[in-house]
Amino acid sequence: MAGIGIGIIGCGKATQTLHLPSLQQLSGRLRIVAVCDASTTVAREVAARWGADRWTTDPAALLASADIDAVLICNPNRFHAATATAALAGGKHVLVEKPAAMSLADLDELIAAEQRANRIVQVGYMRRFAHGYEIARARLAEIGTIRLVRVYDLIDAGLQLIADTTDLIRDSTADPASLNLMQDEAVMIRQAIGETTTEISNAYQLLLRLGCHDLSALRGLLGRPRKVLHAVTRCDGAYLGATFDYGDFVCRFDLGLNIVRTSRIGIELVGAVGTLSLNYQLPYVRHLPARLVITLTDAVGDEVRAVHESRGKDQFVGEWQEFADAIARGRAQVNTLRDAREDLETAAEIVEALKQMATR
Ligand SMILES: NC(=O)c1ccc[n+]([C@@H]2O[C@H](COP(=O)([O-])OP(=O)(O)OC[C@H]3O[C@@H](n4cnc5c(N)ncnc54)[C@H](O)[C@@H]3O)[C@@H](O)[C@H]2O)c1
Known part of the structure; x- marks a missing residue:
């Protein structure tokens, strides 16, 4: 299938109002494959409304999918670093909402995971x-x-x-x-x-x-x-x-x-x-x-x-375009984890x- 396959973890306000409309606008390049939310109702209904092939309440199940190339991490802040690390271990590129981590120690672990995985990580500084x-x-x-x-x-x-x-x-x-x-x-x-x-x-x-x-x-x-x-x-x-x-x-x-x-x-x-x-x-x-x-x-x-x-x-459309460009070129240029560290x-x-x- 054409386009970068996207999985989404966390489908609350930001995903529904900002990211899903942007992904829909860029549907030639980015394809919504599966969504995950801690709430069954939210996961199921968001999948139905936005045309995702699958939904789950288990992030690990989403990350195990071979047809997902990249994930948006948009769950509450305290889960960002751990979910991003798991996504990288599963070989996925990652767009993680801000903050990438709650502490410098967690961020450093995530930076190490990024280096091991050799995948793109971009932080959601859309401004x-x-x-x-x-x-x-x-x-x-x-x-x-x-x-x-x-x-x-x-x-x-x-x-x-x-x-x-x-x-x-x-x-x-x-x-x-x-x-x-x-x-x-x-x-x-x-x-x-x-x-x-x-x-x-x-x-x-x-x-x-x-x-x-x-x-x-x-x-x-x-x-x-x-x-x-x-x-x-x-x-x-x-x-x-x-x-x-x-x-x-x-x-x-x-x-x-x-x-x-x-x-x-x-x-x-x-x-x-x-x-x-x-x-x-x-x-x-x-x-x-x-x-x-x-x-x-x-x-x-x-x-x-x-x-x-x-x-x-829109600034979120720009963010997703840059993420797709970074995956294509094999390197993140802006909003990297090292930026987030500063x-x-x-x-x-x-x-x-x-x-x-x-x-x-
Ligand atoms: N870039 C921006 O301008 C912007 C704006 C708003 C929010 N955000 C970021 O987006 C993220 C989400 O914020 P929000 O306002 O959408 O919050 P929200 O509370 O509306 O949504 C969070 C969703 O995640 C789900 N969830 C909770 N724990 C989960 C888990 N472990 N795995 C999967 N799903 C889980 C909840 O059920 C909920 O549907 C936050 O990190 C926030 O900082 C960014």
Whole structure:
């Protein structure tokens, strides 16, 4: 059969609203073969709605299928590293939702598994594939020497948006406690960052769930911060602020989950001769553009402004295209596990700064 055979493990909100429509759009190249979910209802109904040949509740059964070349891992975060390792052992290429792992130790085991398997692993940092982001990268030098950077990502979880726009297949009989990520991940978080306050461990969770997108996007534009100068958390860990040192300039970094009613997601760069401002929207409504505004000031003070709002390519479609390209070329170029490691290292530095603040 033509196309790369895809298996999906975890069929909740992200799979149904973001990945399955993207795969359907790219059906000439990527073929949905089988889906797996812990819930029988979800697995069976998702398979029926999206035309998968098979469904299962057992990830191992899916990974044993010879007609599956690659898997999407989109189950809760605490399962990512173990499921990805099992997929690699089964000879599959892997697109793993962020975060690739909950700790540096787990990520290093996954990196070792990737090397043994000689397969592609790509991490789901889809913001890198937004058209506005690609233009921002290409035109960054035009704003001159960078003086200040601000990254902010204050979101609501998007549940109302999803309810308003999608007929999601859910399992109403599932035990709500098993869906409580904050509670279930607590043990792994303790292993990752040690005994600390609830507020700091919530802030680390915020970095894993949300902040890794921002760290990745920032790193893609400017490289990794040299060090974390300062970090602070509020709202029981639902807000996190940090300042990064980039040598000649600093970057303000702010995250928040469910502390504002309307999501605000952006990267702003102020250069000596211009500014670049990129704003994302929650991804659940597809094809909404990231809005990029570039303002350049000439020698007499006149400003020229360019606004880019391309609706052409959804960022998740771009992510899947890059994954298919990486499989074809035999090498992952962006959003590799080593990229993810840099983000986890920065997250660990932020946690250290939070701990220091807490003892002052
Ligand atoms: N890239 C993005 O912008 C983005 C957006 C949302 C979520 N995500 C990521 O996607 C992943 C899933 O998030 P979600 O919002 O869809 O969560 P969700 O709770 O809606 O869905 C998770 C699904 O996985 C199933 N599941 C639980 N344990 C499982 C297991 N061991 N094996 C197989 N299935 C299992 C659940 O029954 C559920 O259907 C998370 O890692 C999250 O970080 C990414």
